[in-house]
Amino acid sequence: MSAVWRRWRVSMAWMWPRTRRLPRRPLPLLLPLPPPLPPARPVSLSKVTLEKRGQSISLEKKQERGFGEIRINLNWSRGEAKRSGGLLGGLFGGNRGIDLDLGCLWEAADGNKGCVQALGGTLGAYDEPPYVRHAGDDRTGDRPEGENMTVNGDHLPRLRRILIYAFIYEGVPNWAAADGVAMVRMAGHPDIEVRLDSPEANQGLCAIAMLENDGGRLKLTKEERYFRDHRELDMAYGWGLRWVAGSK
DSSP states (O other): OOHHHHHHHHHHHHHSOOOOOOOOOOOOOOOOOOOOOOOOOOOOOSEEEEOSTTOEEEEOOSSSSOSOEEEEEEEOOOOOOBOOSHHHHHHHOOBOOOEEEEEEEEEETTSOEEEEETTTTBOEESSSTTOEEEOOOOSSSOOTTOEEEEEEGGGGGGEEEEEEEEEEEESOOOHHHHOOEEEEEOTTSOEEEEEOOSOOTTOOEEEEEEEEEETTEEEEEEEEEEESSHHHHHHHHTOOOOOOOOOO
16 A cells, blocks of 8 residues: 555544534423413403592593582491490480491582581582582481482582591591491492591591592592591681581
8 A cells, every 4th residue: 555545544534523422411301381370350340449548530521411410428337336224225225336427518610619518407409509419417327328419410610629528426436447438429430439448546527539620520539538627627628618516
């Protein structure tokens, strides 16, 4: 074999690819697939709850004339009446539970102001100013529907603001025990719930919510601010009414 042939074989040996043993890779584990997520629940538009103080909702009218009848309801837990023993307790019923009264301060677009509540007999009117009507006081505390007011939403342009409030007429001022809840209802819109869930002790009155004419829209804001009486409420919101003692 010639020297040239030997050199060619050596050079070809360097060019020949060498096989390498690759390390074994572990086979992937076949894990079961997670179960599919349940379908998302549809958002209920039948009720909206204003949970925090200052939270608001703004609504547009669904009717050409306006918002129609706006119903405001106040309900609460009366608690068990503590009856005194003996014959007199049976005749006169002993001590009643908590008695809440619903009312409002109203301000018209022309600047007139006033109050609607059962105490003092200022029940208002629906088809004429102030376009707010109180349905009457639940003096027995036995009506399960609580107390009610209606606002004529077709006359919203003539109103500027309405401050809805409740006060404890009878019983210990214990808002936690009363567990009050206000509901605002109108046709074509979800019910709006305002719960009195941040109570303050030893205060006789609670500003629940503010209803405002916001450029033709209806704006409702949760207030839940507690006051000693009507005068303190008036001063806090700048109504400027003159208050005198009253009774049912």
